[in-house]
Amino acid sequence: MSYKKCDYKNLKELCNNVFERFGYNKEDSNIITDVLLMADLYGIESHGIQRLVLYYNGIKNGRIKVNSKMKVIKETPLSVLVDGNKEMGQLVSKNSMDIAINKAKISGFGMAVVKNSNHFGISGYYAKMAADQGFIGISMTNTQAVVLPTYSKRRMLGTNPIAISMPAKPIPFLLDMSTSVVTRGKMEVYSKNNEPIPEGWALDEEGKIITDSKKIIEITDREGLGGILPLGGHSEKFGGHKGYGLGLAVEMFTSILSGGFTSDNVRFSKGVDGVSHTFIAIDYGMFGDKNEIEKRMSDYMQKLRDSEKVQGASRIYTHGEKEIEAYNDRIKNGIPVNQNTIKEIEDICDYLKLDIARYK
């Protein structure tokens, strides 16, 4: 599968115009576009513009309600429970993390729990929002169930990502990870590229190892058995029960606290939607001088990067480093977009009567 490098500014204008055609105002279009393209800038193709078609379909089938607004249901000085009212996930999430950050500014801690929302893009975007303002940021979401509990062949859990971020120099700490061995989005990219997936990522309907990327995408798109394995793999030997437990913990923090749908009840295909998110901001100034704490984090991360490499390894990374390097490169040299994705974007532009040539 070939890629075409697209200029960031052109893609941004394209996305903004697409979302405005969908009925969003300029400010909201900008937020949605920023979250979406940040994934591409960070090199996380799976969650970037290749998912434009997902949002397009969501709006067409009413899963995402364009004119809906999130509503605060319950609030304390430290907490807020939000009903997303099927608003676009990026808007609900940006606003909810802003509330959590504001509470942390006043009280030291803020936590927003959200139900009835939609796909929010990359989890790391929201965790980093907090870090950019000098807090530890945590964000989580449940998703449609695609992950198997240890020793189960029914997918019961979402890929349930956790992101954690904290300021550090020269590169902030930004961990953004699904609690499964791999994300569904990454398998979508394998499928678009006609590549097999490695043994140990997923099981088929009969609970057997599967390597056909197209087939596993089909399996997880329809009702039935089979799915992705939790981080640590298919048994307890290498800690599969840990990935399963982390996925369950994310479910607890999102759908269980919010009263939203648990992942096994989220069915995008049926329009029975509503994922749940949680956003946390912690002011680490509660524990000491913030500059000193940040310096300790920066120094330790540098030591990790400087430690002795195994044979054949070129570098030891800390989390967030690859993303920042990809960002710098792509802002300058453009974002590689898969030809299949370009075809999807062309179809959307056709439908919306947007002249794609303008953005090329």
Place this chain on the structure above:
Amino acid sequence: MSYKKCDYKNLKELCNNVFERFGYNKEDSNIITDVLLMADLYGIESHGIQRLVLYYNGIKNGRIKVNSKMKVIKETPLSVLVDGNKEMGQLVSKNSMDIAINKAKISGFGMAVVKNSNHFGISGYYAKMAADQGFIGISMTNTQAVVLPTYSKRRMLGTNPIAISMPAKPIPFLLDMSTSVVTRGKMEVYSKNNEPIPEGWALDEEGKIITDSKKIIEITDREGLGGILPLGGHSEKFGGHKGYGLGLAVEMFTSILSGGFTSDNVRFSKGVDGVSHTFIAIDYGMFGDKNEIEKRMSDYMQKLRDSEKVQGASRIYTHGEKEIEAYNDRIKNGIPVNQNTIKEIEDICDYLKLDIARYK
């Protein structure tokens, strides 16, 4: 290696008497004993009475200071920073989690960050303290560095466990996991039993896969290279960078926030000690009716346990279930203790002039 079943009450009396001989009063001896034996009752042999010798050595060499008391350095309504002053880890930790719980009772959230402490036993003990009082409990600790960052052959991170607990019926949620593919304690048990470890748990000094359990214990006991792999294994293919990132996140929450030693600077053998812990309690009543939230968690966990099993699997567990079943069995039928551990206990009793026959 053969095991002998020992009565819980006898082991409890034995441990209490050992800790009293070390100079602890009855109340403190009881706390230390309770944490230690809870591991054995939960079936987590690696962190139970087999570690008595570790505490015994720690007290003998001054790493654990018997008459020291932890001190609060900084406090807000939501937070406390504690200097453990090299007190026994279980006592520092029980007290610090109590502080976090009390803050959550008043404000909805409490977080205690601790430096200069010692081994605290099983992380789950403290998370479950919070769950037992109707809170979400989280506990973490760093440890002596035994874990390799992805593509590094120098151990820079501890096994850095995270425990998360929440009430549910009939069995509470209790996830207690190291962020490495396996704990050092588990490898200690393999070593005591003269069994090889699986390929994919650890690398030797040259960064190559190692299966010799005695050798990997030796390697991690002395200065140098080699160590345990993070959850997800040795590369990014199966998510090793995620386990590495979780370990780093635990380091951030413990040593970085507290200003204690990062795992790479913790050297038990040199008496340069001081691990850091973090304890969090969250009142989920901030987000809705607590009974309803607990019911949602109970129902979802039941659905997980009831989902379709892969061929050959006898059960699907939720986290905490094995522990509660082991607890019920061992209270009734006794705790299996490794003969090597019994020999170690006999030596300690000899030294302390305790008559081991009394506890048999």
